[in-house]
Amino acid sequence: MSSPSLAAMTRATLAKDLRLEWRSKDAINSMLFFALLVVVIFAFAFDPTAEESRRIAGGLIWTALLFATVVALNQTWARELRNNVLDAYRVSPAPPNAMFLAKAFANFIFVAVLQMLMTPLFIIFYNLRSIGPVWQLVLIGLLANWALVVNGTFFAAMSLRTRNREIMLPLILFPISIPALMAMVEATTQVLTGTAQVISGDSSPRFWIQLLGVYDVVFTVVCLALFETVLNAE
Amino acid sequence: MKNAFVIFALATLALLSYGLYMALIVAPTEATMGDVQRIFYYHVPSAWAAFLCFAINAVASIWYLAKRGVKADAIALASAEVGVVFCTIVLITGPIWARPVWGIWWTWDARLTSTLVLWLIYVAYLMLRRFSSSGRAPVLAATLAIFGFFDVPFVYLSIRIFRTQHPQPVMGGGENSGLDPTMAHAFLWNLLAFTCYCLLVIWMRYRLQVAEQAVEDAHAERALGERA
């Protein structure tokens, strides 16, 4: 028996998580329904013209995704608590970071699915049309997705061990994510409204995209460094 | 140790009194804003004190994760609590200042916004401590503190650039405006007084926490010795 490698364990755990999700559809269903609800409520709360929509759509879409992500994050860890199956992982020689990465990738995939389903909805409800290049929106979407999911997966694991598990996660995730949220909203808005070229100085979406990129790298490293500590906290 | 504490407390009291005198009596009234501007002598030093608290919290948390010492955890908890209090002072004095001067309660300026985000992060820290079981709380909280520590540069950077792109009134003259020498004098004395006050309260809270921990340990020791 070879000593388990990080990549192999991650792949195995990711496959397991995706299979479990496919069978139970816990996370995806809750996410989708919740996101849909949020979109509809926003549509009632804000009744904007086409021009206004472009300005606020960035904020709306990322707020909706943020709330829906929290729902998914709670679900993916909840599965490990049933039957205490997390104990079986912890006693095995498999590296803890493999479980972290597997969960983070799984969440990334779920949120990406959500993004792909919700974007058309937003386009329809708000008559959106992007003035800036669409590939920038895709890039922002990927970086922002990881920014939310990497910290979210970590904090969901942390809040597993607290009394008010479901409320604890957004409570600790949102403040830490504020710079990333600012970046994703500003970048999206600038691309949608095409204002990137208009404002002078250090203000193209490039700055915000770079901020997101650095944020992603820094916090991925921090999460990987500290996950084992948190997993084994009592 | 106790003597040092008392001496430090008295010195702090003296500094605070002198600072009060300087701020309210000696410093001249500001030209455009009037006497309301005197909040500046408390608003900015409080922000500085909060920042100092969170720096102490970051160091103590890293030290705790490395050595798992009870004292490190006590310092982390004490500095977080005191930091949240100072943040609250900044967030309250801000609107009190802004309302008469600009007619708005809140300006989303860089300092106020950053302080709000820090306040949120450290309130989350305190809630995490409260809602975890007593064995895990120090480890989880120290981990969160390290996340907060790495987040701070991003917070300041993103807010500053946001402000550059969406300009708004700046409170306290920002970083560039000059200060009348007497005002600067009063400001510095209050800065020193608040620094000492901040450290004093952290010290007090730390001693309280260590004492509480000692009581818990004594109970646990007694439980050990008991028969079934």
Added chain:
Amino acid sequence: MSSNNTPGSANTGSKPAVSLSDITKHFGRFAALRGITANFVPGKLYVILGENGAGKSTLLRIITGLLAPTRGKLAVLGSEDLRSVAMRVGYMGHAPLLYDEMDGLENLRYFAGLYGIDNDELCSASLARVGLDPALKRRVGQYSQGMRQRTSLARAILHDPELLLLDEPFSNVDVSSAREMSRLLGVMRDQGKTIFVVTHQAPVMEPVCDESVLITAGRIAAREQGIPPYLLNPYTQEVSK
């Protein structure tokens, strides 16, 4: 009084499989374990008995490394670094430690992967050993309790561990299944494994037990050869001093 002498043991040369030194565990003000010091030689089947809340599960979890002691040191299979021997230790918890939405074989395949094992036949063999049909496609969530416990045992012995730690393996299991599992444990002990079983059902383990350990209020109250009559009846497991 805790006794450090293993009754009738002549194994003074071999290193202990599990070595505990002043193991203490507090949960807040509650002392779950109070300074347990003991050595357990390899190749024996130990049955750990005691009332609820005496600290049996806590002790097992500390040996697996799931829980860290408040004080004290321990060595498992000769090593103080518990993670380094994780490959050679098998654990069965009080809860099933299985995924409800997968069937038995899928569960085992996944957990085998965690030990670096990529061998379907091994998984099937493990299931067969505990008397289950590897081809059964039903999800674990729909198993009976007996089947679930057996699957959990199959998971624990999958990687052929030297040291096996079982926490209440027979809870809610019917008597014949329990006897089967107990017999299997005896066979494994005969192959040289060291086995710890925490259970309330001493009679089931009596035929295969080498040594019984009575834990009362966080301390080892007694260690006996096999399971003597006074320990067979749970109502007399309070040893008066």
